[in-house]
Amino acid sequence: MSPSPFLSPDAIRAAFSAAMSAMYRDEVPAYGTLMALVADVNEATLASQPTLRASLEATETLARxxxxxxxxxxxxxEAELAMMRRVFAVMGMFPVGYYDLSEAGVPVHSTAFRPVGETALNIxxxxxxxxxxxxxLIADEGLRATAEQTLARRQIFSDAAVALVDKAERDGGLSREDAGLFVTEVLDTFRWHSEASVDRALYARLHDAHRLIADVVSxxxxxxxxxxxxxxxIDAVQDQMPSRGIVPKAVVEGPPSRACxxxxxxxxxxxxxxxxxxxxENGKLQTGSHTARxxxxxxxxxxLTPKGRSLYDKLLNQARASVRPAPDGSNADAYRVALTRSFAEFPDDWNAIRKAGLGYFLYTVDDAVAGARGSDIESLIAAGAVRFDAIVYEDFLPxxxxxxFQSNLGDDAVQEFTASPNQRLFEKALGAAVLNEFEHYAGIERASIERCLAALKAFSD
Ligand code: OOG
Ligand code: NI
Structure with missing residues (x-):
């Protein structure tokens, strides 16, 4: 077989991610400070936890x-979303999950473009x-129409980027040289423009409707x-941010710190x-400010399985009902306590999580145990012939x-929208269905069990 004339989508994604990181550190210096803090905390954590270091060394590239x-x-x-899907596909990134943020007062719905297979994720x-x-979701019809017209006028992809996407789709990939051009052209779409495309008055109207609307339309x-x-x-980085001159949001989102x-x-x-x-109106520039990055x-x-996820949602809601985290951080400690207390109900032991059907696991044959045979995964685990490891959650939480979103839009910006998830509409705009993340994890787990059973088939079969 002759070698592929194309650079792999995984390699294009790696190049793109590195280029984006360099651009963003340059654009937002505080981000460079955060990166340095993260590197220091990660190094200190690895130095103080030799077991963690050994396990990461076995499975990952520590340098990265x-x-x-x-x-x-x-x-x-919609057209921007549809084109973005094609751009990400060239880099081996596909839409996974549907997130409705309207419920939480943010007028968007979302997906995550990401590598899907284990190999791709590792690369x-x-x-x-x-x-x-x-x-x-904008109530003011006049403003909605103006926003639509403003957006319809912009072209966020360069002609060269579109041509390279067409070429990749037609030929089945991009050569190394084209991939280099593609990364440069596509990076431009993500670049910061300090000059707004609307005047100050329109910016103010959009901003009053919702800060996020101003961020997108202007x-x-x-x-x-x-x-x-x-x-x-994460707790160490959160605690140390102020000492590096950066202001952390009030609380860490998600579950509390746990053994598992x-x-x-x-x-x-x-x-x-x-x-x-x-x-x-005369084309003269007036200065102002914008807060988004x-x-x-x-x-x-x-x-987590759907069962684990609903337990998670229940416990999170319970904690937030007792202490709603204040944007200024004044009740951050109380929130942390409430969260920990609430999550005491969630088993904190891998086998207990597994037995209760709360999480997804990858099952592998432990070669050290010779001779065990059977067609029942539980007895094979009990015999030590099969081991299980947690499957990492690669998605997001609404x-x-x-x-x-809220903490970065200004803490006074909490606005109500009627919850109106509309996955069908989103997928129509996208031009494709999103992958269901639960089915995806369940499939990985199921395949791993089947592989174990096939390898350890009982002799009597
Ligand atoms: C996206 C916020 C969501 C996350 O990590 O949950 C997100 C945004 O602010 O546009 O990135
Ligand atoms: Ni994020």
């Missing part, structure tokens, strides 16, 4: 542990949480609004206020996402 895991953008039109896990603005493109490296100790981590914990530094300019960190745990 502090690299970005995700970023986020907000799009304005480079970079995802982009991608939201589509819901202009249908600029020439969907600037990357944050990037998120992985941390091995579940789902996803995330926090961020608060969005920075940036100088922007607005053209007036920040840096985030994440720490992931086991993917309540956490809303918390991240």
């Amino acid at each position: 542990i502090s690299e970005e895991r995700h970023g986020a953008i907000r799009l304005g039109t 480079n896990p970079f995802r982009v949480f991608t939201s589509l603005l819901r202009l249908d 600029f020439k493109g969907p600037h990357i609004n944050h990037l998120t490296p992985r941390t091995l100790d 981590p579940i789902l996803l914990r995330q926090t961020s530094f608060k969005a920075v206020e940036e100088r922007v300019s607005f053209p007036d 920040f840096g985030e960190i994440e720490q992931r745990g086991i993917a 309540v956490s996402a809303a918390g991240i």
Whole structure:
């Protein structure tokens, strides 16, 4: 077989993620500070926890542990979303999950474009949480129409980027040279434009309707609004942010700190206020400011089954009903206590989580135990012939996402929208169905059990 003339989508994604990181550190210096803090905390954590170090060494590349895991953008039109899907597909990123944020007071619905297979995730896990603005949730019809017209006028992809996507689709991939051009052209779409495309008065009207609407409609493109490296100790990074001169959001989103981590914990530094300019009717620029861009960190745990997820949702709601985290952080300690107390009901032992059907696990044959045979996975586990490991949750959480959104939109910006999930409408705009994350994890688990049973088939069969 002759070697592929194409650079692999995984390699294109890795190059894109690295280029985006460099661009964002340059655009938002506080993000570079966060990256340095994360690297220091990860190094200290590895030094003080030799078992963690050994297990990560066995499964991951330690040198890349502090690299970005995700970023986020907000799009304005269906056509932008449909084209973005094609762009991400060239990098091996596919839409997984549907998130309705309207319920949490944010007028968007979203998916995450991400690598799906284990190999692809290991090569480079970079995802982009991608939201589509819901202009249908703007009550003021005149403003809605103006916003629509403004968005219809912009072209967020360069002609060269579109041509390269066409070429990749037609030929089945991109050569190394084309891939290099593709990364440069596509990166441009995510770049910050300090010059707004609307005048100050329209910006103010959009901003009054919702800060997020102003962020999406007023600029020439969907600037990357944050990037998120992985941390091995999220609480330490949260605590140390102030000593590096960056302001953390009030609380860490997601479950509390636990022996057996579940789902996803995330926090961020608060969005920075940036100088922007607005053209007036004579084309002269007036200065103003805009606050949207920040840096985030994440720490992931086991993917939960629907049963585990509803227990998680119940316990989170219970904690938030007793202490609603205040944006200024004044009750952060009380919230942490309430969260820990509430989650005491969630088993904190891998086998207990497994036996209760709360999480997804990967089953593998433990070669050290010779001779065990059977067709029942539980007895094979009991005999020590099969081991199980948590499957990592690679997706997002709507309540956490809303918390991240809110704290970065200004803490006074909590607004109510009627919850109106509309996955069908989202998928129509996307031009494809999103992958259901639960079915995906269940499939990985099921296949691993089948592999074990096939390998350890009882002799009597
Ligand atoms: C996206 C917020 C969601 C996350 O990590 O949950 C997100 C945004 O602010 O556009 O990135
Ligand atoms: Ni994020």
